[in-house]
Amino acid sequence: MKIIDIESWNRKEHYEFFSKMASPYFGFTTEVECTKAYNTAKENGISFFAYYLHKSMVAVNSVDELKLRIVDNQIILFDEVHGGSTIGRADGTFGFSFFHYSDDFETFNEGLQKEIKSVQNSTGLGISNDVLPINHIRHTTIPWRSFSALLHPTNFDPKECIPKITFGKFSIRDGKKYLPVSIEAHHGLADGIHLAKYIEEFERQLSL
Template sequence: MKIVDIDRWNRKEHFEFFSQMASPYFGLTTEVDCTQAYDMAKKKGYSFFAYYYHKSMVAINTVEELKLRIIDGQVIQFDTVHAGSTIGRPDGTFGFSFTHFSEDFETFNAGLQEEIKGVHATTGLRLSNERLGKDHVRHTTIPWNSFSAIVHPTDFNTAESVPKIAFGRFNLKDGRKYLPVSIEAHHGLADGIHIAQYLKEFQRQLDLD
């Protein structure tokens, strides 16, 4: 973890410009081809959600700008960011989970499965924003529907700087599976090129054997 020297930062003016806005957030919704990842997950007996969730986190951790956070008026760059996600319960509610990131899927998945058990054994949200901290990325999945746009609840606080990613139900097109993915970030910390880098790496990860 390091503190960014804003006065020497090549994003100084961008950061100051967007941080003055009541809503400094931007994002986009697109699709990634998840055919190979789906087939591989089923072949190996993995949860498809766990499999693509891990690949999303691998991709996030390759983009330095998506690991920047605003904390106590300073811009902090984390070495590694972790995985936060909503987890559904049988009663129709959800709870928040926090899974430490690991490049190794088996290690990551073991932590995720413990978090899923923890959510199912509790009620309410389970984790507060204070307990989650800033060194994570918020994920949610809407497994019942695909989508081409999504609106997130937003605290209009210019220091709110944790990116948000949402996934939907995959679509079938010409025999291929396409996963909807929406990503939102603080524009003072990241631009479209950085989201494009995440999506490119996410697609590359999904295509790996």
């Protein structure tokens, strides 16, 4: 963990400018090719969701700007960030979840599957966002449809700083599978180039 010296930070003016806005989030929606990742998951009897979620977490942790958080008016660069995701239930509701990051898929997936079972056997929203560690990143999945745009709810808090990533149902074109991905972040902490770095690394991970 590292405290950023805001006065000497090359993003000082960017941070101050966007932090004055009621909603400083920005982002975009794109696609990543996921054919090989899907095939690998199915060949090994692995949940495709768990597989690509882990690849996303690896990519997130490769971009420092996505590990920055605002804590008590300080900018903190965390060594790593963990995962949070909405988990669907059989009754059509969902609950929030939290799981620790590991670069080892088996370790990551073990914790994720335990959390999925816990949420599916609970009611309401599950774990409260108020008690989640700030060094996590929010994921959600819309598995029923692909999409080309997305709108998130917001409480218009300029200190809200946890990035949001959303996945949709993959589409198939010319025999290849494409996963829609939306990513949003506090513009005072990250720019388009940093979100693009995440997307590029995510797609690279999916191709391994």
